[in-house]
Amino acid sequence: MSMPTIREVRAYTVRGGGADYHDQGEDHWIDGQIATPMGKYPEYRPHRRNFGLNVLGTLVVEVEATDGTVGFGVTTAGELGAWIVENHLARFIEGTRASDVEKLWDQMFNATLFYGRKGIVLNVISGVDLAMWDLLGKLRDEPVHQxxxxxxxxxxxxxxxxxxxxxxxxxxxxxxxxxxxxxxxxxxxxxxxxxxxxxxxxxxxxxxxxxxxxxxxxxxxxxxxxxxxxxxxxxxxxxxxxxxxxxxxxxxxxxxxxxxxxxxxxxxxxxxxxxxxxxxxxxxxxxxxxxxxxxxxxxxxxxxxxxxxxxxxxxxxxxxxxxxxxxxxxxxxxxxxxxxxxxxxxxxxxxxxxxxxxxxxxxxxxxxxxxxxxxxxxxxxxxxxxxxxxxxxx
The missing domain is CATH 3.20.20.120 (Enolase-like C-terminal domain)
Incomplete structure (x- = not known):
């Protein structure tokens, strides 16, 4: 069968759990007193939330193919990540064949080298990549592991x-x-x-x-x-x-x-x-x-x-x-x-x-x-x- 292309990419944010699993309520073990690089400052020892561990939130990336099939991926990136998807990466994603995951990855990575390489930019590229694999599995009616x-x-x-x-x-x-x-x-x-x-x-x-x-x-x-x-x-x-x-x-x-x-x-x-x-x-x-x-x-x-x-x-x-x-x-x-x-x-x-x-x-x-x-x-x-x-x- 012919492979659809990507018609639209959309970037969403959500708070509370999800991919940013540190974004929890009070009294959760994951945000309690745990050794961190900020532990040298006593005021930031009691909770990891104190120094902002949960500030980013979850990024959800959806890629919709021309046949209406939607794949999605999630990561930790929040509004910063959503901005990168919508304002920079969308130009590479939309119009891409849904099976061209290798080419898309290479374009996203090289286009962001001047401010990326690691950290939040790679989180965002990861989220797009996961959405593409999810979409490809749905189009081929196979789990990703296959x-x-x-x-x-x-x-x-x-x-x-x-x-x-x-x-x-x-x-x-x-x-x-x-x-x-x-x-x-x-x-x-x-x-x-x-x-x-x-x-x-x-x-x-x-x-x-x-x-x-x-x-x-x-x-x-x-x-x-x-x-x-x-x-x-x-x-x-x-x-x-x-x-x-x-x-x-x-x-x-x-x-x-x-x-x-x-x-x-x-x-x-x-x-x-x-x-x-x-x-x-x-x-x-x-x-x-x-x-x-x-x-x-x-x-x-x-x-x-x-x-x-x-x-x-x-x-x-x-x-x-x-x-x-x-x-x-x-x-x-x-x-x-x-x-x-x-x-x-x-x-x-x-x-x-x-x-x-x-x-x-x-x-x-x-x-x-x-x-x-x-x-x-x-x-x-x-x-x-x-x-x-x-x-x-x-």
């Missing part, structure tokens, strides 16, 4: 990220990743409290359950090294995103000095094949963790994954729900997935991007059958009860 070559396993297995790994164990997850609470500015007392909490969790979950720390860019090499070495007795599986994302040299040093068998993971806030090339060639980490909504979308994630495979490294995407599940199930070097526990107390399994997405699958007993991903495109719908705003038009 467009990527098909599943290499029958089910996905998950670890849980949240404040209660002890509860995650009871829910069937293979491991629990906890936010580190205290950073270097809190000195030895903070270090001891971090270790005491790890010891408490290890006692609660037993010896056969993974425990990991998410440090969210908050440490320096010295602190991270001491923390990892002292965590050895509690069998910490990995230490994640311990340093600022541009400190490739620090990551390489940290990886050389952590206890044997402990992984150093990072990449959540890295973007494009060139950023991940630095991490891989400088031997900064054992596992890379690109977010498909931030690193450049599915089109770029395929290149990042191939690069990692050539270096013998795992690719375990950060969060991103169905947008990463369809990818992970097709890659041999992506053996498991992350699931963000978005219940406020991390005490039950709820859809990660709720309430924005409908039909969003969730793991049961820490697993998900591929059959749950068999609807066309990414297999999810926008919730009509969510109030989308289109702040700009073109």
């Amino acid at each position: 467009l990527l070559g098909g599943p290499v396993r029958d089910e996905l297995s998950f670890y849980a990220t949240g404040a209660r790994p002890d509860l995650a164990r009871d829910m069937g997850f293979l491991g629990g990743k906890m936010p580190l609470v205290h950073g270097p500015a809190e000195g030895d007392d903070g270090m001891e409290r971090n270790l005491a909490h790890l010891a408490k969790m290890r006692e609660a979950v037993g010896s056969d359950f993974w425990l990991m720390w998410d440090c969210w860019m908050s440490l320096d090499v010295s602190y991270a090294t001491r923390l990892a070495q002292r965590a050895r007795e509690f069998d910490l599986k990995w230490i994640e995103e311990a340093l600022p994302p541009d400190d490739y040299w620090g990551y390489a040093e940290l990886r050389r000095n952590v206890p044997t068998g402990m992984w150093v993971n990072t990449g959540e806030h890295e973007a494009t094949r060139w950023g991940f090339r630095m991490l891989l060639e400088m031997e900064c980490c054992d596992v890379i963790q690109p977010d498909v909504g931030w690193c450049g979308g599915i089109t770029e994630l395929l290149k990042i994954s191939a690069l990692a495979d050539a270096h013998g490294r795992y690719v375990i995407p950060h969060g991103s729900s169905v947008y990463s599940y369809h990818f992970v199930v097709t890659r041999h070097n992506s053996p498991f997935s992350e699931f963000l526990m978005m219940a406020p107390k991390a005490d039950r399994v709820v859809p990660m991007f709720s309430p924005l997405l409908l039909d969003e699958p969730v793991p049961e007993n820490g697993r998900m059958s591929v059959s749950q991903l068999d609807r066309p495109g990414f297999g999810v719908r926008l919730n009509p009860d969510c109030e989308l705003a289109r702040p700009f038009t073109h």
Whole structure:
């Protein structure tokens, strides 16, 4: 059949959950006291919202083909991202054949080099790219995982990220990743409290359950090294995103000095094949963790994954729900997935991007059958009860 072209692209914003999962109400674990790069300032320690973690909000990108079929993607970019879509990227998107995802990605990236390369611009390109893959799957009546070559396993297995790994164990997850609470500015007392909490969790979950720390860019090499070495007795599986994302040299040093068998993971806030090339060639980490909504979308994630495979490294995407599940199930070097526990107390399994997405699958007993991903495109719908705003038009 002839391939439709894109008739119109539309960019919307929405507040409260969704792709910007930090945009939560009060008393949610994800915005509580967690070590951050702003932890050096006492006034910004109690809540991550204090320094503006939730300011962007969710960006929804819709691409409508000439036959009326609509694909959509979501990311963290808010009104800034909507402006970029409507005022800059629309010229490349509209009129493009719905199957020309590679050409479109290249045009969007090169056209924004003078103010992009990483950060919010790559978030926006990712959102457009996800919308294009969703549209292509719908036009071909296939799930995205089939467009990527098909599943290499029958089910996905998950670890849980949240404040209660002890509860995650009871829910069937293979491991629990906890936010580190205290950073270097809190000195030895903070270090001891971090270790005491790890010891408490290890006692609660037993010896056969993974425990990991998410440090969210908050440490320096010295602190991270001491923390990892002292965590050895509690069998910490990995230490994640311990340093600022541009400190490739620090990551390489940290990886050389952590206890044997402990992984150093990072990449959540890295973007494009060139950023991940630095991490891989400088031997900064054992596992890379690109977010498909931030690193450049599915089109770029395929290149990042191939690069990692050539270096013998795992690719375990950060969060991103169905947008990463369809990818992970097709890659041999992506053996498991992350699931963000978005219940406020991390005490039950709820859809990660709720309430924005409908039909969003969730793991049961820490697993998900591929059959749950068999609807066309990414297999999810926008919730009509969510109030989308289109702040700009073109």
